[in-house]
Amino acid sequence: MRNRFAFQPRYFLFWLVFFVSTKAVFLLYHFPKAAALPAGSLPRVFGYGLRLDASATAYLSLVPFLLLVIGSALPPRFFPTRLLQFYTAVLGVVVAFFAVADLELYRAWGFRLDATPLQYLDSPAEMAASAGSAPLLVMGSMLAGVLVLGWWLYQKIVGPIPTLPPGFGRGRAVLASVLYLALLIVPLRGGVQQIPINQSDVYFSSVPFANHAALNLPWNVVNGLLLSDGGPNPYQFLPDSVAARTVRQLYAPGLAADTAAAPLLRTARPNVLFIILESFTGKFVGSIGGEPGVTPNLDSLARTGVLFTNIYAAGDRSQKGLVALLSGYPSQPTTSIIKYPRKTEGLPHLNRSLEAVGYRSHYYYGGELSFANMKSYLVAAGYDQFTERADFPLRQQNSKWGAQDHVLFDRVLQDLRTQPAPFFVTAFTLSSHEPFEIPIPRQFPGTDETALFRNSVYYADWALGRFLHTARQQPWWDNTLLVLVADHGHPLPGNDANDTPRKFRIPLMLAGGALRPAARGRVITTIGSQTDVAATLLTQLRLPTASYTWSHDLLRPLRQPFAFYCFTDGFGMVTPAGTVTYDNVARRVIARDSTVATAQVRQGQAYEQVSFGEFLAK
Structure with a gap:
């Protein structure tokens, strides 16, 4: 009882x-x-x-x-x-x-x-x-x-x-x-x-x-x-002095660094059109070894641009990719600095660097900029104008996220007719995000999630090709550098585990009329990260990069090229020797290529410790 x-x-x-x-x-x-x-x-x-x-x-x-x-x-x-x-x-x-x-x-x-x-x-x-x-x-x-x-x-x-x-x-x-x-x-x-x-x-x-x-x-x-954003640092793997020294050594330049960086541009002040492609995993990009036929326009453009074939996303969410690309700043394992406006206000930003030399700016997104606190970060970056979901007529808000990619690109083309030069225009696509809605007939069979994703990437590439066809005929094209890069990768196809390097590999391409003829068709196989895009771009524009301490020029090889990425709650470290992934909670290696030395694990730990320590201190 x-x-x-x-x-x-x-x-x-x-x-x-x-x-x-x-x-x-x-x-x-x-x-x-x-x-x-x-x-x-x-x-x-x-x-x-x-x-x-x-x-x-x-x-x-x-x-x-x-x-x-x-x-x-x-x-x-x-x-x-x-x-x-x-x-x-x-x-x-x-x-x-x-x-x-x-x-x-x-x-x-x-x-x-x-x-x-x-x-x-x-x-x-x-x-x-x-x-x-x-x-x-x-x-x-x-x-x-x-x-x-x-x-x-x-x-x-x-x-x-x-x-x-x-x-x-x-x-x-x-x-x-x-x-x-x-x-x-x-x-x-x-x-x-x-x-x-x-x-x-x-x-x-x-x-x-x-x-x-x-x-x-x-x-x-x-x-x-x-979990507090004020410390203590949960990733205290090494003595601070050892970790800091290890990170400095990671950024040591290679012997050929001074001779490898031939200029890619015909002018020091081209327009910059920076297009961020939602979830564009390298697994669907044929030009970097992915599945053929899904991104024919991107692959075609690669033959006349500068293609980087070994680039890894810094994190696994859009807001992390945004900060990595535009501020050259690493991702955090269980949070994102974009959540903390007080911290993001202190970050360097491509727009601020270009604004200082006379660039006018505009940021385009077919969805709502308030999503994941992106707007506070972008407002702090000082963009002159924003176009988001509410700025499109209701009839053009034709997906659950907002305006589909071809609608977004049409708006960019329309505005660029009157955009003062030189300009820095950033456009972020959205149609290749779940639920993978597209307004054109499906190119590939199947109704499972992988098939839907494959068709959404194909559509985004179709919209990009349509945009490029018209852009090439515009007077601003000959003096424009086009930067094309993904915000992050994707588990599909293949349902890759959360730590798998294949999930983080993404395309990066430079194209446009501002490229020197000798640079067209160049393929860069150096391992690098999203965080390196900022320094690479600014170096070509002959602008200072000192404030972008976590970014290095991909055209000036490091002694040991590397890419570091975060997932919840762990990291991956990629070098020419191979890849190691590490679980921060269990404090143990998840997977390691047989060619990877223990020193590479320590390098990843040092990077995690120092970068997160800086995040806490901001």
Whole structure:
């Protein structure tokens, strides 16, 4: 028979069982990954994850346990039964919603739900557009199923709260309830060890999926929200002096640096048309070794431009790519500097550098610039004009994101007729973002997500080709440098793991009438990063690059060319020797080519430590 004093342990047990059940749902939803785990991994997922589950359970139990202390001191008619039930119901709905949303987010992003998606709460339309390819009916059914499971578990494990036994005084009841409340300290901390529990305590495997599955979702979300941007630096791998020296050595110039940088431009002050291509993974760009036929216009342009074939995105989100490209600044593993206007105001910016020598500027985007806090960053950069979704007629806002790419390019062409020269015009496409809507017939068969993505990239390339055909006939073309680069890569095609270098490889191309004839058709195979675009461009324009400390000229080879990229929560380091990827939470290598030395791991750690330390200090 249940009694009042069994309520607290029963309530604790309810949340613990619920968390274990949602962990099982996660594994079932990602069954192919779960089935591929090494033998014995599944029991360890639950075993190692139990401490974090218990910690999250203890946090959720604090309010009910405290209410029970208060209720035990009051007459029975004032006992807060309904308040306890309401609290549990609200939390149950929130946890169930996050658990179900995480199923698809993990498939798309490769990491468990944390604070990252919450950055987009101020742009609900864009969030909905991003989820356009998710199986909403399946997700809705699963949410209903998880809610029913939670209700059933509560009825079976907790049930109604009995009154006090006859003759049992309220003072004794309060004392017993306080003791239960005090006992929560142990699971809150994850045990009696000196250091409270954290994510790394549940990481047990060399397979990232196993570690991710062991995490407790609410704990992970709240931990992400509470992480301070003021320090201390969580990526303290080396003594600061050693890390700083290692990074300086990474930027040491090669022996041929002074002779390798022949000018590419016919003039020092060309117009600059900077086009950022949404999700243009190198896997679809034939000219850099990707799938042929998806980007015929980009591939054709490569034959008359300067093509860089070994460039890697600095991060995996648009807002990270934007800062890397326009400010030459590294990405952060679990956040983005663009979230902090106070910090981005201190960044260098291509627009500011060009503005200082007389360039006029305009930024174009078919969607809403407020998305992911991009507008505050761009306003701080000092663009003269902005064109975004609201500036297009409603009939031209023909996708969930806003204006499709051909509409965007038509607007750019229209405005460039009267744009004062020299100009710095930046245009950011959007049609190759989920849900991959296109206004032209599909070129490739299939209705799966990869086929939709392939067709959206083809459409964006089609829109680009249409734009270039008209642009070449304009009077400004002969004095214009065209910069074409992706904001980031994509897991598709191939569903690459979150850390895989293939996911981060992107195209970079310089073209346009301002190129010297001798530069046309040049192919640069040097390994580099998005962060290097700024210094490369400014050097060709004969402008200072000293403030772009994380950017180097791709035409002046380093002693050891490299590219560093971030994912949640880890990094990749690419050099001619090969690639190593590293898990910051588990503090272990995820994958390493056999030709990669341990020194390269240290180089990546040093880069992560110093760059994040600078981010904290801004």
